Amino acid sequence: MHEPAFWRRPSSLLSRLLMPLGALYGAVAARRLMRPGARAGVPVVCVGNYHVGGAGKTPVVMALAGILRSLGETPVVLSRGHGGRLHGPVRVDPQKHTAADVGDEPLMMARTIPVIVSRQRAAGVAPALALGASVILLDDGFQNPALAKDISLIVIDGDRGLGNRRVFPAGPLRAPLPPQLVRTDALVIVGDGTAADEVAASIDARGGLVMRARLVPDDESVAALRGRRVCAFAGIGDPARFFRGLRACGIDVAAERAFGDHHPFSQRDIAELRTIAERDDLTLVTTEKDLARLRNGESLAAFARAVVPFTVALAFDDEPVLRSFLTDRIGRARR
Incomplete structure (x- = not known):
């Protein structure tokens, strides 16, 4: 929203x-x-x-x-799994689940941290303990x-x-x-x-x-975009912060598209972004969280492979x- x-x-x-x-x-x-x-x-x-x-x-x-x-x-993360359809408790498996299953943030975190999704938080404790939390x-x-x-x-x-x-x-x-x-x-x-x-x-x-x-931006992400003109898009809580972060790294943001937090990307969104990128010869770039949602289903995944993720760490x-x-x-x- x-x-x-x-x-x-x-x-x-x-x-x-x-x-x-x-x-x-x-x-x-x-x-x-x-x-x-x-x-x-x-x-x-x-x-x-x-x-x-x-x-x-x-x-x-x-x-x-x-x-x-x-x-x-x-540590084991326990999340409600906002935006996902599974009530859990279930351990998030990036090889098996999509953002539509468990939510974009749990899917992103599960690549490096064990994550349990459970709508009823207390029900997620036992699976977390079973993982050795x-x-x-x-x-x-x-x-x-x-x-x-x-x-x-x-x-x-x-x-x-x-x-x-x-x-x-x-x-x-x-x-x-x-x-x-x-x-x-x-x-x-x-x-x-x-x-x-x-x-x-x-x-x-x-x-x-x-x-x-x-x-702090990842050095490889910055290097991958240096010298390119980009179309940046994001469906997070504050897309403007993402755009400012790109410019602060010296990246030429020629076009911006802001969506609501946890925005479910549609084929119409994808078509618009592709048109902008092809028309102005721009590289598409987005956040890791948005890329997690773009990997939902083969039609979006094909588009996701053409998008450069901009990785940051706190x-x-x-x-x-x-x-x-x-x-x-x-x-x-x-x-």
């Missing part, structure tokens, strides 16, 4: 008209946040957002998995009360922040901000923007950890501090 533009403005008539619905939605969400969850038997590290839409959770989950492995842990990485389950969290880590885009800070549908928040702040152990701000500074100050005042991180500004934090909190959870 495309986020409504009024979510990103300080105030608007439409947002004010929707505030009663937001108050009702927020009251229900706040009550759910207070419910105790089931214990998994191993530490649970939750990576989530305060708001709907993307902010960089998937790169954070993948980076955390790498750090946890270096600490001697065996010493830590469960709960992908996007912060507002879901099914599992008790030992560490709740929230991701915010430093440029976009929280928009108008109103609760859905009046704004992008999934629940009122105060009860979400109380349950936050760590905050990761992606990028150098200042839009999350006020939230960061609140987390810091409560004794939580505040970290900065940035998306790097924390002060990884030793995060490593110490994780070691301490995981140790506490086990005790």
Whole structure:
């Protein structure tokens, strides 16, 4: 879906008209946040957002998995599988499943990390433990009360922040901000923007950890596109960030096409992109997440083979501090 533009403005008539619905939605969400969850038997590290839409959770989950492995842990990701048809619990197999089965993000992560998809989060614990999980990485389950969290880590885009800070549908928040702040152990701000500074100050005042991180392009991806004019397209939470990232690497973005988050690419979309690329002699480039969806079925897969993926990884500004934090909190959870 495309986020409504009024979510990103300080105030608007439409947002004010929707505030009663937001108050009702927020009251229900706040009550759910207070419910105790089931214990998994191993530490649970939750990576989530305060708001709907993307902010960089998937790169954070993948980076955390790498750090946890270096600490001697065996992380397994537990995901709802947004956009997939399978309710699970099922282990994601990139050789067998498509994004239509399990969702684009789980499919992408499963190439490097064991991933269990389960609509009922608690039902996914046993399969994760069967894979030898010493830590469960709960992908996007912060507002879901099914599992008790030992560490709740929230991701915010430093440029976009929280928009108008109103609760859905009046704004992008999934629940009122105060009860979400109380349950936050760590905050990761992606990028150098200042839009999350006020939230960061609140987390810091409560004794939580505040970290900065940035998306670092893969050298091979940059080299593959250097000297080419490209048509960039993306169906993620913030396509503009993807386009800015390409230009920051010196890549000549001659055309852009933005789609809604998790957009299911149609034959019409493919035809339009092909026409643009052939007409202007452009190289097609997209994100790994979008490419995961393009591999659905042979008709889209044929197109996907002509698209260059632009790979990025998340790097924390002060990884030793995060490593110490994780070691301490995981140790506490086990005790």
